[in-house]
Amino acid sequence: MTPSACDKSAFSTMEVCGSLTVSLREFGCEQSLLSRPDGSASFVQGDTSVMAGVYGPAEVKVSKEIYDRATLEVLVQPKVGLPSVRERSQEQCVRETCEASLLLTLHPRSSLTLILQVLHDDGSLLSCCLNAACMALMDAGLPMSCLFCGVTCAISTDGQIITDPTAAQEKESRALMTFAIDSAKHSVLMSSTKGSFSVHEVSGLMTGKKECAPFQTNKTVNAKPKRPDVTNRLH
Template identity: 40%
Template sequence: MGIEDIASKEFKLRPMKCELNFLSKSDGSAILSQGETVVLASVNGPLDVKMQSQSIEKSTLEVLFCTKGGKPSVGDRYKENIIRQTCETCVLGSVYPRTAITITIQELEDYGGLLSCSLNCVCLALLNSGVAMRCVYAAVSCAVEDTGNIVLEPTHQQLETARANMSFVFESREKTLITSFTEGTFSEDTYKEALERCRAASDLIFGFYRDIVSKYCNVIG
C-alpha cells in the first residue's frame, strides 16, 4: 500500500496523501486526501449484468456518489454525471462488452475541492483495479478572486468569496483537456490563464500517481 505526500510552493497545491487497495472486498479502491478534503472510491467489475442493461459495444459504467450526510442532492447527481463522462472518456469500455463497471465514491470530509479530489481518487481506484484505460487523468480546481487573482485548490472560505470557480481535467499524454466545468463570471483571458496554470499543476498530480503506484507495486511484489 503506497502512502506519499506532495506539495508545491510554486502552484500551492494542498498536500496529498493516498492509500491504495483500502477496501478488501472491491476490485480496486483508494482513499485520497487533498488537504483536509478526504474521499474514498471503490471500483467493481467488469461484472455480469441483466440483458436489458447490456451494451454489445462496451461496458456500462455506473457511478454512485455518496455524501457525508447520506441524503443525495441535485449537486451530487451533477458530480456523478461529470465523473461518469470523464471515466467514459478514459476507460476502454470496448474491451468489456455486455458487462458493467461500478464506481462508488464516498465523501468523508469536504473542505473545498471535493469534485477534483473525487475525480483523482476515482482515477487511482481504477488504476488499482486493473481496468484497461486509454489514459490516466488528473483534475485541478481553481478560484478567481474579486481582484482577478487565481487561487489553485481553493478552500471553502475562498470559494464563498470568489468571483468564479473552475475545474479542469487533463489526460496524461499530451495534457489535453478532457473535461471543464465553471461557475461565475470571468473574462476569456482569465479562463485561458486559469486553464494553463491548472494544466501545469496537473504535472504534480501525475507525478504523485506514479509514486503511489510504484510504491504499491513494490509492496505487493
C-alpha cells in the same frame, strides 16, 4: 495498505509563465484499502478526503446492457444525508471523465460501478473525487488509454486565481472551475465551471492547468487479474 507515491508537502508553490502562482495543499493517496471492491483508493487534498471503490467488470442487467462496450455507473455518496442535485452533477462529471479514459470496448455487455464516498469536504471536492477515481481504477487494473487528474481553480472578486481552493475561498470567489487533465496529451477531458469569468482568465488557467496536477504520468495502465472477493458493495 500500500501508500501511493504521490504524497506532497503542504502548500507547495510554483510560478507558471511568470503570472500565475500555483499553491497546492498537502495531498496524498492510499490504494487497496478495501477488500471487497476490485479496486479502492482514498485521496486527500488538505482537509478534503474521498474514498473510492470500483466493482467489475461484472454481469449487467439486460435493460442496461450495451452490446459493444461496458456500462459505467458512478455514485457519489455525501458524508451526511442523501445524494442531491450537486452529487448528481458530480457523478456526471466523473463518469464522462472515466468513459474518456477507460477502454470500455474491451469488456462489452458488462458493467463497471464506481462508488465515491465523501469523507470530508473542505473545498475542491470535484477534483478530489476525480483523483480518487483514477487511483481506484488503477488499483482495479482496468485497461485505460491514459490516466487523468482533477484540478480546481477559483477566481476571487479582485481577479486573483486560487488553485486548490478551500471551502472558505470557494465561498468568497466569483468563479469556480474544475478540469480533468489527460496525462498522455495534457488535454482537457472534462471541465465544470460556475460563476462569471473572462476569456483572458480562462486562457491563464489553461496555461497553468498542467502544473497544478497533483500527479502526472504518460504510461498506459494494463489490466491485472481480477480478485475473487468482489461481489459485495462498498459500505
